Amino acid sequence: MAASSINSISKAFPSIRRTIFYVEWTILIGHLIVAFVGEFLYGNQYEYVENSSVIYCVTLVFFALLSFSFPLNRPLWQKRTYIFLEILCIFLTCIVTTTAFDLLLYLVIAKSCFLLSRQDTVKIAIATGIIWQICQVWDIENKIEWLNTIIPEIFSDPQRYIIYIFLENTVAYLAVSTFVILLCFIWLAERKSHAKAVFLTTEVEKLAAKLERTRIARDIHDSLGHTLTSLNIQLELAVRLEQHNRSQAQQALKTAKTLASQSVQEVRRSVSTMREENFDLNQALMTLVKQFQQNSSCQMQARFNFPTLPLQTSHQIYCIAQEGLTNIQKHSNASLVNLGGETTPKQIVFNLADNGIGFESDRLNSGFGLRGMQERVQMLGGQIKIDSAPKKGTQIQVIIPLSF
Incomplete structure (x- = not known):
C-alpha cells in the first residue's frame, strides 16, 4: 500500500489513531497491574536481574509517552523512527529482564500496518520475529538456573524444555503476527473502500445536480424561452403603438395573450410529461x-x-x-x-x-x-x-x- 494512500485514509478516518491509543493504554495498564500484583505477592523471587522492576516500569512509561505522538500524518522517516524506537525498547527490556512484552510487540506490528507500506510491514515482522527469538534465548543459561531454583522437581531436563518453549514461541509468533497483519490490512482495505464509496457518492450527487440543472435549463429554453421572448416583443410593440395605432396595439395584445397561453400550456405539458406514464x-x-x-x-x-x-x-x-x-x-x-x-x-x-x-x-x-x-x-x-x-x-x- 502506497504511503499516500495511507495518509489519505488516516485523514479520512481519525478513529484509527483513537483506537490504537485505547488499545495501547489497555495493554500498558494491564502490564502495570500485573507488575504491582507480582511484586506484592512474590517480591523478587521471580527476578534474576537486579532492578528489573525499574526497567519494566521505565518501558511502560516510554510507551505511554510515545502513545501521545502516533505519527499518522508525519513524514515517512518519522514513522520508521517511531516503529524502530518501540521495537528497540521491547528488545532491550526482554534482554535485561525476564519480561516478554508480547502484546506490545504485536501492537507495534499493527501500528506498522497503518504507518508503513505493506512491504515494509512484512519485512519488519520477519526481522522482528528473528530478533525476538534471539532475545528469548539471549540469556538462556540464567533462565535455566532460574527455573531450577524455582521449580527444580519439574525441570529435570531444563534445556529440552527451553527448546520446546522456543519452538512454541516461534509458532505462536508466526500465527499471531500473521493474524494481526492480515486483520489490519483488511481493516485498511475496508476503510479505503468506504472512503472511496463516500467520495464517489459525493461525486455522483454533484453530477446528478449538474445534470438536473442542465436539464431544467434546457427545458426552459426549449419550452418557454422562445415563447417568452416573443411575448415580450409583442408587449413592447403594444406599448409603442398604444398612442398611435390602437388597432395594431390591440392585435399585438391578442398575440401576446396567445403566447402567454402557449407558455402556460408548455409548463403544464412539461409537468404532465414528467408525471404521466401514458405520454x-x-x-x-x-x-x-x-x-x-x-x-x-x-x-x-x-x-x-x-x-x-x-x-x-x-x-x-x-x-x-x-x-x-x-x-x-x-x-x-x-x-x-x-x-x-x-x-x-x-x-x-x-x-x-x-x-x-x-x-x-x-x-x-x-x-x-x-x-x-x-x-x-x-x-x-x-x-x-x-x-x-x-x-x-x-x-x-x-x-x-x-x-x-
Whole structure:
C-alpha cells in the first residue's frame, strides 16, 4: 500500500489513531497491574536481574509517552523512527529482564500496518520475529538456573524444555503476527473502500445536480424561452403603438395573450410529461405542428407514426422536434418544412428539413438550441446528423436505437 494512500485514509478516518491509543493504554495498564500484583505477592523471587522492576516500569512509561505522538500524518522517516524506537525498547527490556512484552510487540506490528507500506510491514515482522527469538534465548543459561531454583522437581531436563518453549514461541509468533497483519490490512482495505464509496457518492450527487440543472435549463429554453421572448416583443410593440395605432396595439395584445397561453400550456405539458406514464408522442407532435402552422407562414409536411416508446424517449424526441421547429421559425426564413419519422426493428429515425437560408457548418456548436438537441440525443444513446450550408437549407436526422 502506497504511503499516500495511507495518509489519505488516516485523514479520512481519525478513529484509527483513537483506537490504537485505547488499545495501547489497555495493554500498558494491564502490564502495570500485573507488575504491582507480582511484586506484592512474590517480591523478587521471580527476578534474576537486579532492578528489573525499574526497567519494566521505565518501558511502560516510554510507551505511554510515545502513545501521545502516533505519527499518522508525519513524514515517512518519522514513522520508521517511531516503529524502530518501540521495537528497540521491547528488545532491550526482554534482554535485561525476564519480561516478554508480547502484546506490545504485536501492537507495534499493527501500528506498522497503518504507518508503513505493506512491504515494509512484512519485512519488519520477519526481522522482528528473528530478533525476538534471539532475545528469548539471549540469556538462556540464567533462565535455566532460574527455573531450577524455582521449580527444580519439574525441570529435570531444563534445556529440552527451553527448546520446546522456543519452538512454541516461534509458532505462536508466526500465527499471531500473521493474524494481526492480515486483520489490519483488511481493516485498511475496508476503510479505503468506504472512503472511496463516500467520495464517489459525493461525486455522483454533484453530477446528478449538474445534470438536473442542465436539464431544467434546457427545458426552459426549449419550452418557454422562445415563447417568452416573443411575448415580450409583442408587449413592447403594444406599448409603442398604444398612442398611435390602437388597432395594431390591440392585435399585438391578442398575440401576446396567445403566447402567454402557449407558455402556460408548455409548463403544464412539461409537468404532465414528467408525471404521466401514458405520454402520447404522436398526439403531442401533432399539437406542436398545429402551433407551428398557426405562428408561421411557411408550408409544412408532417408524416410520422411512432409506436409506444418509453416515456423518457418520447419526451426527448418531442423536445428535439420542438427545438428544431423553433429554430426554423426564428432563423431559417423557410417556405417549406418537412417533418418525418419512421421506425425499424432496431432504431427510430427522425427527420426535420427546411429550405431556408441555412448556416455555416462551424456554427453547429454555437447555439444553445443545437447543443441542447445534441445532448438529448446523447442521453438516448443515439446519433444526430446536421447538414446545412448558406442558402441551401438545413437537414437534421436523428437515429435512436430501440435497444438502448
